[in-house]
Amino acid sequence: MPLTLFNLRRLFKNIFILINILVAVCLLFSYTAVFINPAKFWIPAFFGLVYPYIVLVNILFVLYWFVFNAKYSLISILAILVGFGFLGNYVQFEGEKAPKEGIRVCSYNVKYFVADGVSPKMATVEKVVQYLEDGKFDIICLQEANITSQSFRMDAIKTKLGNINRMQVVRSSRTGGPVTYTRYPVAGTGEIQYENTGNMIVFADLIIHKDTFRIYNCHLQSNRLKPHELNTIDSLRYTNKPKNYDKVKKVGSKLKQAFIKRAEQARILDGHIRNCPYPVIVCGDFNDTPVSYSYRKVRGDLKDAFVESGHGIGNTYNGRLPSFRIDYILHNPVFESYGFETGREKLSDHFPVHCVLTLKNNQ
Known part of the structure; x- marks a missing residue:
């Protein structure tokens, strides 16, 4: 069957979905770093180290899918929501002003x-x-x-x-x-x-x-x-x-x-x-x-x-x-x-x- 433009687009979409799933799994795996002692199993520690980069790639996928096919954005959205509390350890939006005494x-x-x-x-x-x-x-x-x-x-x-x-x-x-x-x-x-x-x-x-x-x-x-x-x-x-x-x-x-x-x-x-x-x-x-x-x-x-x-x-x-x-x-x-x-x-x-x-x- 000839590789038509439609088939080519579908191929690229499937590749993007697979990559997105892989990145989402990496994000989920990074969450385990806080629970697993590296002395027993050290690989999660590396994923925890690069957590900011993994979550950033997932956010980029969310933005991409919002433009081209919103339903697939759920792949990364769900992965981010599972560990949403970790984001607050890296970014805060409202800080409490310091009092004069303390x-x-x-x-x-x-x-x-x-x-x-x-x-x-x-x-x-x-x-x-x-x-x-x-x-x-x-x-x-x-x-x-x-x-x-x-x-x-x-x-x-x-x-x-x-x-x-x-x-x-x-x-x-x-x-x-x-x-x-x-x-x-x-x-x-x-x-x-x-x-x-x-x-x-x-x-x-x-x-x-x-x-x-x-x-x-x-x-x-x-x-x-x-x-x-x-x-x-x-x-x-x-x-x-x-x-x-x-x-x-x-x-x-x-x-x-x-x-x-x-x-x-x-x-x-x-x-x-x-x-x-x-x-x-x-x-x-x-x-x-x-x-x-x-x-x-x-x-x-x-x-x-x-x-x-x-x-x-x-x-x-x-x-x-x-x-x-x-x-x-x-x-x-x-x-x-x-x-x-x-x-x-x-x-x-x-x-x-x-x-x-x-x-x-x-x-």
Whole structure:
């Protein structure tokens, strides 16, 4: 039978339907990433990582079918609706304005103050300090802070922050890690150390309004992808050389191991939070997106400040893939969050995040 124009159109339509079904299935599969421990089955974690791109392709299919054959738009619409709640973890349309009074909290991975270079820069330190000073924050959680530089010291930074008079520096590292600054009295401090990694967590018990609260400053397992490995991923857009796919396998292996390590670290942190006698605030760089097992494990019954009071797209990673939200401020439900914002200062490979927390019984 000759391939008529009608048959050709029907063929293309069927191909589009099959592709649409495949993309919708990928979206449904990405939802399972939050429930399945990567140590047991790691493939869903990769789909969870690229969830924003999968949902975007599904939205494009919905728009396409609205124009050409509306009934087929249900394929993607139903897939999106099944996990509609996940969208709010990435995009918020109405944020709560910050009140004048409250606890101003900031979390910022400063990448050892190297900015776009390979060594710490005093100019970067000064710009970061200026940002923190302008924010007049009451609690500041820095990750990947350089604590051994001869050019500057973390306690010197504290003296430049007029609102800050106390500091907790990670003690188990000789080079750097999480550093917490605060203006509140500190009743106690501690660390959660993980095996075979430089990633760690520090926590401090703060006395706020005569009550005690615990602040966790977290830096979960890094992917440790080097610039040339990111270049390999980019090169796939332009070439299909087999050697590039071998390199991609190595990148995939690194991501897999990082997923598994973060899941275990999140499990340990979750247990620590559950045994904490005080309401908690959890800040830091989780190195994982909201559609991930580790995020769900750490969040538990806590509130996500971005979801509660953010607006716009919540990406916090200032890198090759800017759709990623991997920096968080989570809090106990005794707090309410207002005015969550993601700064756009390009002083690190992360953007800073901050919000104002108020105690519900103080309103």
